Amino acid sequence: MSDQIIEQAMLRPAPEKGKSLGPLFWTCVGWLALNVLAAIFANVLPLHDPLFGDFNAINAGPSMHHLFGTDDLGRDIFSRVVYGSRISIAVGVGSIVIGFAVGAPLGMLAAYRRGRFDSILTNFMYILLAFPAIVAVIAVLSFWTPRSMFKIIVVIGLASIPIVYRVIRTATLAVASKDYVVAAKVQGATDRRIMMKELLPNIAPIGISFVLIGIATVVTLEGALAFLGLSVNPPTPSWGNMINEARTVLGQNNGLVFFPSLFLCLFLLCLNFIGDRLRSHYDVTEVKL
Amino acid sequence: MVGIVFVISIGSFYLLHLLPGDPASVILGLGNTPAARAALYHQLGLDKPFVEQYFIWIWHIISGQWGNSFISQTSLASTIRAALPIDLELIGLSQILSFAIAIPLAMRSARKPDGVLDRILGAGSFTMLSIPPFIIIVLLVLLVSIKWGIPNTGVATYVSWTTNWVANLESLVLPSITLAIGSFVIYYRVLRSDMIATLQEEFITMARSKGISQRRIMWRHAFRPSSVALLGTAGVNIGGLLAGGFVVEYLLQIPGLGYTLIAAINTSDYLLVQDIVLVVSVGVVAINFLFDFAVNMIDPRISRE
Numbered sequence: 001m002s003d004q005i006i007e008q009a010m011l012r013p014a015p016e017k018g019k020s021l022g023p024l025f026w027t028c029v030g031w032l033a034l035n036v037l038a039a040i041f042a043n044v045l046p047l048h049d050p051l052f053g054d055f056n057a058i059n060a061g062p063s064m065h066h067l068f069g070t071d072d073l074g075r076d077i078f079s080r081v082v083y084g085s086r087i088s089i090a091v092g093v094g095s096i097v098i099g100f101a102v103g104a105p106l107g108m109l110a111a112y113r114r115g116r117f118d119s120i121l122t123n124f125m126y127i128l129l130a131f132p133a134i135v136a137v138i139a140v141l142s143f144w145t146p147r148s149m150f151k152i153i154v155v156i157g158l159a160s161i162p163i164v165y166r167v168i169r170t171a172t173l174a175v176a177s178k179d180y181v182v183a184a185k186v187q188g189a190t191d192r193r194i195m196m197k198e199l200l201p202n203i204a205p206i207g208i209s210f211v212l213i214g215i216a217t218v219v220t221l222e223g224a225l226a227f228l229g230l231s232v233n234p235p236t237p238s239w240g241n242m243i244n245e246a247r248t249v250l251g252q253n254n255g256l257v258f259f260p261s262l263f264l265c266l267f268l269l270c271l272n273f274i275g276d277r278l279r280s281h282y283d284v285t286e287v288k289l
Numbered sequence: 290m291v292g293i294v295f296v297i298s299i300g301s302f303y304l305l306h307l308l309p310g311d312p313a314s315v316i317l318g319l320g321n322t323p324a325a326r327a328a329l330y331h332q333l334g335l336d337k338p339f340v341e342q343y344f345i346w347i348w349h350i351i352s353g354q355w356g357n358s359f360i361s362q363t364s365l366a367s368t369i370r371a372a373l374p375i376d377l378e379l380i381g382l383s384q385i386l387s388f389a390i391a392i393p394l395a396m397r398s399a400r401k402p403d404g405v406l407d408r409i410l411g412a413g414s415f416t417m418l419s420i421p422p423f424i425i426i427v428l429l430v431l432l433v434s435i436k437w438g439i440p441n442t443g444v445a446t447y448v449s450w451t452t453n454w455v456a457n458l459e460s461l462v463l464p465s466i467t468l469a470i471g472s473f474v475i476y477y478r479v480l481r482s483d484m485i486a487t488l489q490e491e492f493i494t495m496a497r498s499k500g501i502s503q504r505r506i507m508w509r510h511a512f513r514p515s516s517v518a519l520l521g522t523a524g525v526n527i528g529g530l531l532a533g534g535f536v537v538e539y540l541l542q543i544p545g546l547g548y549t550l551i552a553a554i555n556t557s558d559y560l561l562v563q564d565i566v567l568v569v570s571v572g573v574v575a576i577n578f579l580f581d582f583a584v585n586m587i588d589p590r591i592s593r594e
């Protein structure tokens with residue numbers, strides 16, 4: 001009995017500090033790379049035209065000719081999934097690039113400089129954060145017509161700036177007071193040098209894992225927008241609007257809902273997994289706000 | 290709090306002014322002559338300066354004169370009052386469900402980190418984290434309504450709680466399960482990792498050496514401090530649900546605020562959109578505020594820091 005108590009009291013969660021990232025990690029990286037490559041080279045690959053409807057094969061099951069079968073208009077589901085990934089990936093990556101391009105430098109600068117600049121900017125960003133971003137995104141997209149991929153990227157990108165700002169600022173704050181930063185300052189290093197050489201490498205793990213998780217969030221958001229009819233207009237495929245279109249033939253042609261859902265979920269799973277693994281690999285504990 | 294609400298009200302008012310499109314042309318339709326336009330602009334007060342318009346609007350909101358929609362001529366306040374309780378009920382149900390499942394499971398896996406149950410739930414919750422709600426809902430509809438043949442209620446058949454509570458609950462089963470799955474994953478992961486940390490504290494070892502039962506240790510000694518993290522997360526999550534339950538409501542035709550908002554957007558009902566954005570945003574802020582307050586009540590150290 002007492003042995004058991006001691007054993008339980010001594011129990012500690014095994015910290016994931018393995019030197020290697022594990023095969024699952026590289027599988028995920030490989031899958032994402034495959035997805036991105038397929039999206040980029042979709043024009044060159046021997047795929048069916050994603051917009052061409054073969055009326056002799058409507059709602060067909062998977063076959064050698066149509067790998068994943070066809071949809072209710074006879075369009076090849078496999079090529080639509082590949083072309084659809086273009087929209088989802090472009091929106092995900094593009095928005096996060098905008099968010100980071102503005103939010104990350106501001107966050108670093110604010111956390112490094114502190115003072116009035118920091119307090120004004122941080123309060124401003126926190127007020128923006130209080131405003132539910134998804135409501136703003138929906139409201140803007142619904143009236144800003146005609147919708148295009150570019151507009152969607154801009155709107156979501158702008159909405160992500162405060163979130164990126166908060167994450168990067170918090171991460172930088174934790175690093176900015178470390179001894180090596182003070183040492184660099186004492187040696188007379190310029191602010192620019194300190195930020196690029198001392199701070200940036202140390203917040204990079206958090207930044208990268210947040211980029212991945214951010215992309216996953218935006219891809220999900222794009223899917224949700226497609227459901228509300230607020231993403232790219234049909235017939236252009238995106239994973240979200242394919243699943244949305246599949247609702248009308250639910251029960252008759254389940255491949256149409258299954259394949260885009262599967263690819264979307266696998267894509268998100270890989271992003272989340274890599275982000276999570278990177279974070280625990282670099283043993284970054286999230287700083288409480 | 291007041292400051293944030295003020296900024297939000299400006300935000301929701303300004304948001305629609307920024308956008309192209311013009312309420313007058315929507316109302317007038319084919320009779321859109323410059324003279325009729327100018328008359329209508331004057332009637333709606335759109336010819337006044339922006340700041341004055343804002344103050345007229347916010348005064349009407351505060352004094353309760355929300356006015357009528359110029360599309361459907363129905364009272365805006367009553368439209369929102371009809372939709373809001375549905376959201377609250379939906380969120381309430383989903384939260385009860387997710388807490389009821391997440392808390393016991395998180396406690397179980399925290400007792401034996403890296404045990405069989407913990408590993409299964411860890412992998413399972415991580416996978417579920419990557420399934421967006423709109424896929425969950427489509428799969429649920431496929432399974433429940435099409436495979437099992439259980440009819441799925443829509444906006445035409447939605448019954449309010451007061452008319453027939455059995456039918457009302459039936460129509461909310463699928464949406465609340467969908468929202469509950471998303472919340473469950475978050476709560477489970479937060480509570481599990483926090484409980485593992487708490488269980489290593491010295492007061493737990495102390496309690497164990499006093500021979501207190503495992504059950505009592507878990508609930509009285511470990512859950513209390515860990516519930517702070519859970520509540521903090523719940524505040525953010527519930528706020529997110531209020532603002533993000535749109536897709537679920539829209540797909541299952543539950544006439545809550547999200548559904549009403551999308552419908553208002555589709556009919557260019559600017560006033561209704563504006564008011565719903567305001568109500569939802571203020572609601573999110575209020576929920577966050579309430580939960581911060583609750584966290585401070587449970588753990589007074591936090592506010593002193």
